[in-house]
Amino acid sequence: MTLAPTATGVTARFELDQPTNAVTFVADPTLVRPAWKLVTPGLSFADGRISGEIAFDRFELALTPDPSEIDRTYLSVIRMDQGFAVYGPALSLSEGATSLEFEVPEGFVALAPTDPTQGYSYLGPATAVTLVGGANFVAGANVPPWLGERIRASLTATLPFYTAQLGTPPLTPLVLVSVDSPGPTAFRGDVSGGGVVSLRFHGEKWAKADPEAGRSVDRFVAHEGFHLWNGQGYRPLDGETAPWLHEGAAEYASMLAYLAVSGGEDNEAAMRLKLGSHLRKCLKATKGRSLPVAGEAIQKGGAVYDCGVVLQWVADLEERSRSGKQRSVLSLWRDVFAATKNGYGVADFQAAAKNPAWNELLSTNATVDPWKELLATLTALGVELVNRPEPGDYRGALLHHLLSQHCEPGQATGFFTEHDHVRLDTGARCGPLSGDPELVAVEGYPFLSDARGGFEAAQRVCASNGQLSLQKRDGSPSLWVPCTKVLVIPKVWSVNDAPRLALPVSSTPR
Ligand SMILES: [Zn+2]
Incomplete structure (x- = not known):
């Protein structure tokens, strides 16, 4: 299959090994193909299937950028100023292996992961590509200069922090920045096969610099940066049933990376507020049940991050306390990655963390109250919780x-x-x-x-x-x-005080 950029999108020309009456694109809930048109006459294209009355051995599709971001899916085509990013897995056929080639006009380049069928490839102006901290960095001419600079600075600071804590990234990153996201979300990102980080921004809010937007960018970059290890380099095996493990880890690690880079007491206080908010929202989402019993309630939306962060936090405090502050939750992840080259699951993390509070939270027994234990553990580890209903x-x-x-x-x-x-x-x-x-x-x-x-x-x-x-x-x-039942004061926990989160700058991970 050959991909060639046009003014409005990308042309995909397929050549098959042998004539057939039908081919089907790989089906996967994370793949969408909303803006694809079949160009070849005499064939039809419906439900991811190309078919014809007479056998065919080639066909051509015109791909235009996806019209909307959809939760937990990869866009198939993203506009990047004059260029495009195309998601390789969306172009794979069910009938045998697909190999991908690129055809670009003068002045354009094609940048792809080692196996382009695994992640996003960039087809666009060569002038958009620079090298940042060992990563290929692509930002079109329409990316506001402050935003491009901020992302560059964030990557330059964050990737070495993670490398020091977790070891060399298993993949060389390719970072794609677009301000042409179709929305509706203000920013979305993902890391796909081969270490491609896609950061997509939508709306006017990014046009000019403001401190709040800058902080969002730092946290966003730090979150996606962690997925170069946890997510792509080392794959979660329970990604569907327990997305809170790798997403919570990325979100929590992004807080540590942010503090390591930006430091300061104000930021520490801001992170404590954020932890309190995650804790409240997770308790609300689980309704006090363990994670397996809460089931779907914590497998989608914000609860994935809320509960995920809380679990990483308690694992972090426990590990720091146990090791006399020599180790942190990132040391645990380093151990998990070293022990599980072919992917890791919840059980692997817990085997490394050996956290009693986690045992209760992972219990399938509906009669235990796992959060009582968790709150007690947090308190024992130095977190001061106060009930502060609004x-x-x-x-x-x-x-x-x-x-x-x-x-x-x-x-x-x-x-x-x-x-x-x-x-x-x-x-x-x-x-x-x-x-x-x-x-x-x-x-x-x-x-x-x-x-x-x-x-x-x-x-x-x-x-x-x-x-x-x-x-x-x-x-x-x-x-x-x-009213015949006792009315109990609602439990709305705030974090009044907590051990410092920032890892000591000089810390050499063990
Ligand atoms: Zn994530």
């Missing part, structure tokens, strides 16, 4: 407490928070709370301006099996709603 947490806890007592089990219910009232979503399913009432106060305490006062008043009523009065927005008589 008004919204009190409001939510009270309303859900009432809904759970009066709604038919298994029915979806909830509430909407408006600027001066809450509106329950109850239909005819919730006894005295039915009819989607609009409520302004509980026991005289406004839901919006004194959620905590209302919560505490309700606690007293519920403790004595009383009836709560809920004041309605339209001034009609209050709803009287029985």
Whole structure:
């Protein structure tokens, strides 16, 4: 197969070893081919299959850039200013091996991983290519200078940090920067086969330098940089069932790399806040269950990172404490990579970490409360956790407490928070709370301006099996709603203090 860039995309010309009536592109949930057109007359292209009435031995496709980013998939074609990045695996046919060649006009280059069918290849102007810290770095002329500089500086600082901690990267990186991402996300990135790091930016926000965007770039580069080792160089075997392991590791490592490079007490404090936020969100996503019992709830979206980071954090604190600060979670990863050349799984990491809190978190027994153990471990390792619910947490806890007592089990219910009232979503399913009432106060305490006062008043009523009065927005008589179960203060943990995360600059990993 030969790839050749055009003004609008890339032409892919396939030549087959022998005539056939149909060929099929490899099917894989991480592959999408949304903007491909069959050029060859007399054939048809549907559902990843090219077919014809009469046998054919060649065909041509016109590939244009994908119209949208899709969660956890690789774009098949990315615009990079005047050039394009093409994802090799999307072009592989199910019938035998596909080999890839490139045909570029004068002034253009093709840069590809050793096996171009494994990752992204770049086809575009040679002027976009430079060498940065041992990596081939590609950024088109439309990448704002500050952004290109920031990414370069980030790579130059981060890759040596990881190399010192983890050993030489198993792959020579090829870094592709595009500001032509179709969105909707402001930035997305991935590392694909052969060590290709793709960083894609979308929208006006990247046009001019600002400190916040700069910090996002540093963290983003540090996250994707770690995947050169963990993800591509060494493959996760449980990537589908436990994406929190390699994603959590990359996100947590990016925090360590960021602190090693940028340092400072402000950054330490910012990372503590971030850890607290990951902990809260993970507890919410798992609803206090172990990871296998929580199942799908932590296999997608933000929970992958939230829970993943928390697990890496406790493993890190444990390892530092055990080794008298001689080792860290990165030492554990170095051991895992050395021990598992053909890929690693959750069990391999735990074999290295031997972390008791992890045993509970990985338990398939639904009756244990693994988070109690985890919080106790964090506390024992020097983390000061304080329960600090916000008004919204009190409001939510009270309303859900009432809904759970009066709604038919298994029915979806909830509430909407408006600027001066809450509106329950109850239909005819919730006894005295039915009819989607609009409520302004509980026991005289406004839901919006004194959620905590209302919560505490309700606690007293519920403790004595009383009836709560809920004041309605339209001034009609209050709803009287029985409450017979103890109302417990919601657990919303904040990290008040924690051991320093930054690794000592002089640390030589063991
Ligand atoms: Zn990642």
